[in-house]
Amino acid sequence: MESYTAEDFIKEEKLRNIFNQVFDNQTIEAVHELANKGYIDYLEHIISTGKEAHVYKAVDKAGNPRAVKIYKIETSSFRNMRAYIEGDVRFKRVSSDRRDIVYQWTRKEYKNLEKFTEAAVRVPVPFAFYRNVLVMEFVGNEQAAPTLKEAPFENIEILYRKIVEELAKMVYKAKLVHADLSEYNILNHRNEPVIIDCGQAVLLSHPNAKEFFERDVKNMCNYFRKKGLQKTPEEMKNAIKELKNSV
Ligand SMILES: Nc1ncnc2c1ncn2[C@@H]1O[C@H](COP(=O)(O)OP(=O)(O)OP(=O)(O)O)[C@@H](O)[C@H]1O
Ligand SMILES: [Mg+2]
Incomplete structure (x- = not known):
């Protein structure tokens, strides 16, 4: 059997060392599999090192920027x-x-991500996955776009309307509840919100879907209040419902 190493897809030594400390052989193999198919040429730098996943900026074989999210097993x-x-x-x-x-x-x-994309919800377009490795659209310019937490919108009213619209598309078109919506999981990309971190999103038929939806709306209302826009969860839900037939 061929032996795979992270050297094949990580040029920089420091990055390679981190990768080798965090990920096991199966994960290295998974990146190789995606590289063989052209989805990844190499990993360029780390965007985020979270508890559950690392996100890398990568480049695919055709030279397109990509975000690669790798979940940790242990x-x-x-x-x-x-x-x-x-x-x-x-x-x-x-x-x-x-x-x-x-x-x-x-x-x-x-x-x-696929369902959201089909419903025209603004999320990173997914390209491929294998085992614990997900390849998706890179959101940003040179650097990854900041989160709403890091880079608030200039006009909070406009953001509110955009988020209401995204939520309406999620619920009525994609028929999914994000279930972890907050200013940490929305990127501000050239003044457009892009919703990320969709692993926990559930179908509307999930027994807890309603509770998760209520929580998402409440989190967003808390965020808007902090930014000076007072909206109750009831108001926000009504605004979402009003879009039912137009999204
Ligand atoms: N498609 C993307 N394009 C650019 N940056 C991204 C993309 N996806 C994620 N990121 C960056 O990586 C960070 C973490 O991503 P995400 O929220 O999906 O992971 P997470 O599950 O919260 O990870 P953890 O819970 O382990 O911190 C984001 O805040 C963002 O900075
Ligand atoms: Mg997150």
Whole structure:
């Protein structure tokens, strides 16, 4: 069997060392698999090192910038990964194996991004996934776009209307609830909101979908209040409903 190393797709030594400390052989193999198919040429730099995943800026074989999100197997907290997979009719059998759950989670994020994209929700377009590695559109210019937390909108009213519209598309067209919506999971890309981190999004048929939706709306209202725009969750939900037939 061929032996794979991170050297093949990471040129910079420091980056390679971090990668090798955090990821196992199966993950290296998974990146190779995606590289063989042309989705990744090399990883350029780290955008984010979270508890559950690392996100890299990468370049594909055709030279396009890409974001590569790699879930960690060992230190993943699983936030309730299982709870979000259970109750989702797309995942009939929920494994109890840690590795399998992380792979399923990666697949779930890919599928959610696909559904959102089909419904014209502004999320990173997904290109491919394999095991715990997801390749998607890179949102940013040279650097990754900042989150709303880091870079608020100049006009908060405009942002409110845009978020209401995205939520209406999510619920009425994609038929998904994001379930972790906040200023940390929305990027400000040239004054357009781009919604990220969609692994936990659930179908409307999920037993907790309503509760998750209420929480998303509440989080966003809290954010808008902090930015000087007073909207109650009721007002925001009504604004979303008004768009039901026009999204
Ligand atoms: N498609 C993308 N383009 C550019 N930057 C991205 C993209 N996806 C994610 N990022 C960057 O990576 C960060 C983390 O991504 P994300 O929110 O999806 O992971 P996470 O699940 O929150 O990770 P953790 O919970 O481990 O911190 C984002 O805040 C953003 O800076
Ligand atoms: Mg996040």
